[in-house]
Amino acid sequence: MSQPLSPSHTDQESRPSGASQAVACRGLTRIYGQGDATVHAVNGVDATFNTGEFTAIMGPSGSGKSTLMHLLAGLDNPTSGDIVIEGRSIVGMRDRELTTLRRDRLGFIFQSFNLVPTLTARENISLPIRLAGGRPDNGEIEMLASRLGILERLNHRPHQLSGGQQQRVAVARALVTRPAVVFADEPTGALDLRTGRELLESLQAAARQRQQTVIMVTHDPAAAAFADRVLILVDGRIAHELRGASYETIAATMAEVGA
Numbered sequence: 001m002s003q004p005l006s007p008s009h010t011d012q013e014s015r016p017s018g019a020s021q022a023v024a025c026r027g028l029t030r031i032y033g034q035g036d037a038t039v040h041a042v043n044g045v046d047a048t049f050n051t052g053e054f055t056a057i058m059g060p061s062g063s064g065k066s067t068l069m070h071l072l073a074g075l076d077n078p079t080s081g082d083i084v085i086e087g088r089s090i091v092g093m094r095d096r097e098l099t100t101l102r103r104d105r106l107g108f109i110f111q112s113f114n115l116v117p118t119l120t121a122r123e124n125i126s127l128p129i130r131l132a133g134g135r136p137d138n139g140e141i142e143m144l145a146s147r148l149g150i151l152e153r154l155n156h157r158p159h160q161l162s163g164g165q166q167q168r169v170a171v172a173r174a175l176v177t178r179p180a181v182v183f184a185d186e187p188t189g190a191l192d193l194r195t196g197r198e199l200l201e202s203l204q205a206a207a208r209q210r211q212q213t214v215i216m217v218t219h220d221p222a223a224a225a226f227a228d229r230v231l232i233l234v235d236g237r238i239a240h241e242l243r244g245a246s247y248e249t250i251a252a253t254m255a256e257v258g259a
């Protein structure tokens with residue numbers, strides 16, 4: 001990596017004119033357990049996620065994908081190493097500061113949708129904006145809902161929606177604040193092919209048209225083929241980095257690492 005990681009450097013006005021780094025980690029390590037039960041879930045990972053880049057993280061089961069993503073998103077603390085988001089180290093950051101950073105700059109699409117049952121889809125989508133004291137932009141909400149195929153469902157409550165529709169409401173909620181970085185954990189896991197494709201196109205549009213940085217964990221080479229870059233983890237380390245790879249190349253590389 002050619003760009004500095006340290007916040008004291010990236011904060012300077014003389015930022016390099018090329019791609020800027022939205023998220024970076026150095027020597028990132030997360031060890032679970034002790035003695036014989038020690039697991040190096042993430043083992044000295046160096047990685048940079050440039051602004052507007054869509055990265056898929058793949059690897060065999062247990063290779064450390066979820067652990068890496070949780071660390072990058074500030075949801076877990078590393079055993080050692082550093083994580084920098086938009087020029088600021090989040091390791092050792094005070095809870096309040098980290099909470100504000102998460103609310104204002106990061107978006108999350110996790111398998112558990114965590115929709116509020118008493119609110120309609122539209123109200124769920126606008127919740128993060130209201131919580132931050134802002135006023136929801138209905139045009140923006142409807143554009144996202146239309147792209148995700150849930151425009152006709154905006155007045156429904158979660159129990160009136162299918163699992164896939166609930167997931168798409170959660171995606172719209174994650175994107176509506178236009179977070180600088182979007183973290184997605186198996187976002188297409190519960191979706192049929194067409195709906196999964198719509199969701200991936202939304203993530204691709206977020207990266208290409210709005211310069212949002214997207215980091216997605218997936219088992220599916222077809223989903224990863226929507227990304228600009230694929231990182232393949234093996235035993236907590238990055239074993240392969242593919243750029244602009246096709247489904248076939250991704251599937252073959254996954255087969256090579258035994259996934």
Ligand SMILES: Nc1ncnc2c1ncn2[C@@H]1O[C@H](COP(=O)(O)OP(=O)(O)OP(=O)(O)O)[C@@H](O)[C@H]1O
Pocket residue numbers: 032033039040041059060061062063064065066067068
């Ligand atoms: N809380 C924990 N305590 C102990 N070990 C853990 C914990 N969380 C994860 N691990 C271990 O760390 C390793 C990496 O787990 P992780 O969930 O990050 O893998 P993954 O690649 O996301 O797996 P999968 O594809 O199966 O979801 C695994 O060996 C797992 O058993």
